[in-house]
Amino acid sequence: MNERDALRALAADLPHAGDDAAVVDDTVITTDMLHERTDFPPGTSRYTAGWRAVGASLSDVAAMGAAATAAVVAVYADADFDEADLDRFVAGAVDVCDAVDAAYVGGDLDTHAEFTTASTAIGTLTDAGPVTRSGAAPGDALCVTGEWGRSAAALRLFDRGRDDAAADADAIGTVDASNGAVERANELFRFTPRVADGLALAPHATAMMDSSDGLARSLHQLGEASEVGFELDRDTLPVHPAVEAVTDDPAERFELAAHFGEDFELVCTVPESAVDRVASDCPGTLVRVGSAVAAEDGITVDGDPLPDRGYTHGTE
Amino acid sequence: MNERDALRALAADLPHAGDDAAVVDDTVITTDMLHERTDFPPGTSRYTAGWRAVGASLSDVAAMGAAATAAVVAVYADADFDEADLDRFVAGAVDVCDAVDAAYVGGDLDTHAEFTTASTAIGTLTDAGPVTRSGAAPGDALCVTGEWGRSAAALRLFDRGRDDAAADADAIGTVDASNGAVERANELFRFTPRVADGLALAPHATAMMDSSDGLARSLHQLGEASEVGFELDRDTLPVHPAVEAVTDDPAERFELAAHFGEDFELVCTVPESAVDRVASDCPGTLVRVGSAVAAEDGITVDGDPLPDRGYTHGTE
Structure with a gap:
């Protein structure tokens, strides 16, 4: 049973499940597991691990257009994980919460051979309500935050x-x-969850999600949920400078920026008329990279089909 | 590093941490990890495991005197864990949420050799605010919900x-x-988190916690937080009928009821004048089992010291 099937089963018949976070009244809640084999490559510091474990959940809160309130994290580590390791891990968790005005409020620790984390974040919706994956319409502008390929680099x-x-x-x-x-790799791994941008987008965005599975797969998921297609304009996709430092090949740069994933940027659609305003409202960068089109036109990049593939947890 | 030291480190310097759940504005949030070796003995059904994993977190919400809102659970299971297993696990999680009027809103699944869960629950405080562990005063009545020794049996x-x-x-x-x-063991393992009783207690209780580490240890923890002692009246402690079915020895019955733990009942203190009223307000049973006394009088049962020992996660 692969992860995507399992998530579908976990979400089955649950009224609030299926988006980046679940919505309960004006609260959003989301939980994510990361583990050493797939998510914390050798060289990842404990501080970076704490930052990234909690950041992944805060990114899901951002993707709903909610303010991040608090996060907790359960840590599984082996017997060598000592108090100094834990202090560093918690410092990373605290600092990523501080970066988005959320409170880190504690956790749980248990022993396990493989270093693994389960983080949960909650957030509060604004009057604009949640932004789901299903509201994009043909003609909407396709926009992304930040720069892509950071985690691949x-x-x-x-x-x-x-x-x-x-x-x-x-x-x-x-x-x-x-x-x-x-x-440098650790620095790149410590992304800022796009909570502030998500809040600026909430009143305008018609659909939104975070890019944990990569841009290509995110477009397929948004497209399926909203019943639209997308035209991506390759040259407009902001590629992180670190990608340019690790490869000279333009095709490989696009591969790392669009397929690798784990960048935790926001992918959203905004009505054409609101693009300029929302881009200036966002404290980070928001760039238009294409348009939503009719579902039958598919998901394309510069006119060619953009395959639905990316980084799959647990298989790479 | 043992679990209690680790929790202390995770909670260090965190303004909201240290009670059964963290408090952020009017929301409480708590996370708990359970694993096969210590928490799911052979014979535990998937349905019971889902119930118990999520119930442990809902019990922490109850212990704060909050209404339970929602829960999520991350599951680590081996490759043999199939869709039917997941359906049963989720059914247990959904049913324990239903039992306390909370919403089960999804989760995450990953592969691991040892079956392990990390559940998170959130709740909403009433106007009475959170009930912490630190408000007991000498002279308060010591009360407990339910019947004890259920998990030991x-x-x-x-x-x-x-x-x-x-x-x-x-x-x-x-x-x-x-x-x-x-x-029968599975039935006993599926406890009802005492959310409804916690809500009835919230306006009156001066201190409260859940009994996950057993009654004896809970009294030591409450006593330390509130700077009081306790006199426990042994004959008044309600012992679950299942305990009587597994042993005839009165000393062993008390051991199972007071030290074993994992019963997820509430232990609280209530001003003498409010005991009758709050007992009738509780939809479940609330029984007086002793009194808070001066700290220098220690924690005693029928006049003898009650040792600070119980079930320790990860060592038994």
Whole structure:
């Protein structure tokens, strides 16, 4: 049973489930599990892990257009995980909450061989209500926050850090946290959840989600929920400078920016008439990258089909 | 690093942490991890596991005197955990939410060798505000909900079910869910979180917590937080009939009722003058079992010291 089928089953027959977060009255709630094998590559610091574990849930709150209120996190770690590790992990969790004006309010810890986290965040909806995935209409502008490929570039740098370490005979199999590539990778891994942008978008956006599965897959998911297609204009997609530093190949850059995923940016649709206003309301960057079109026109990039593939948790 | 130290570290320097649930404005939020080795003995059905995983968090909401709003649960299971297992697990989660008028709003699933859950519940405070652990005063009546020893009796019945199965040469190492002892154990394991009683107690109780670590340890924790002692009157403690069915020995019955834990009942203090009224307001049973006394008088049962020991997660 793969993860997507399982999520469908967990959500089956539940009135509030199925979007980035569940809605209960004016509260949104979301839970996410991350684990070492797929989400915390060797070289990820405890601080970065705490930031990222909690940030993933705060990003889901942002995707609903809600204000982030609070987060908790349950941590599974092996017996070597000591108090200093925990302090660093909690510091990361606290700091990502601070970055979006939410409160980190505690958690639970248990022993497990594989380092794993389960974070939950709650948020409060504004008068604009929740922004779901299902409201996009043909003609709406397709917009994204931030710059893309950040996490893909981080993974390349984690790999490079391991190679550098392996080149030193005394350091085979270990990763030095003071290694420059690893340090940069950790910085890239600590994304800011787009809560402030989500709040600015909430009164205007017709559909929204976060990009945890990558831009391509997000467009297919938004398209399915809203019964529309999308035209993506490749040159307008903001690619993170770190991607340019890890590869010269334009096709590979697009692959990392559009398919890799885990960037936790927002993907949304906005009526044509509101684009300029909402872009100036967003404290971060909001860029138009295409348009919603009729469902029968499919999901395309510069006129070619954009395949529904990306990073799948647990298989890569 | 043991669990209690770790929780202390997770809670360190966090303004809202340290009680059964964290308080953020008028919302309470709590997260709990349960795992197969310590919390789901062989014979526990998937339905019971879903009920109990989510019920543990709802019980923490109850202990704050809040109305339960919603719950989510992240599940880690091995590759054999199929869609039918997930359906049963979710059915248990949905039913325990229904039992306390909360909404089960979804979750997350991932693969892990040991079956493990991380549940989060949120609740809404009434005008009475949160009931913490720190407000008990000498002279207050000590009260408990429900009947005690239920989970201890269930564990004995799970063991008995295994013994019965082992007596059948064809069934060694397996547990038949249709086995009477196992079926009864599952029923006992599906407790009702005391949300309704917690709401009735909220305007009156001076301190409250749930009994996940057992009555004895709960009294020590309440006593430490409130800077009081307690006199427990042993004969007044309501013992669950299932305890009487698993042992004839009165000392062992008290051990199971007062030390074993995992009963998820409420332990609280109420001003003497309010006891009768609040007992009649509670939809379940609320029984007076002693009194808060001066801290220097310690925690006693019928005049003898009541040791601070119980079931410790992860070590038994």
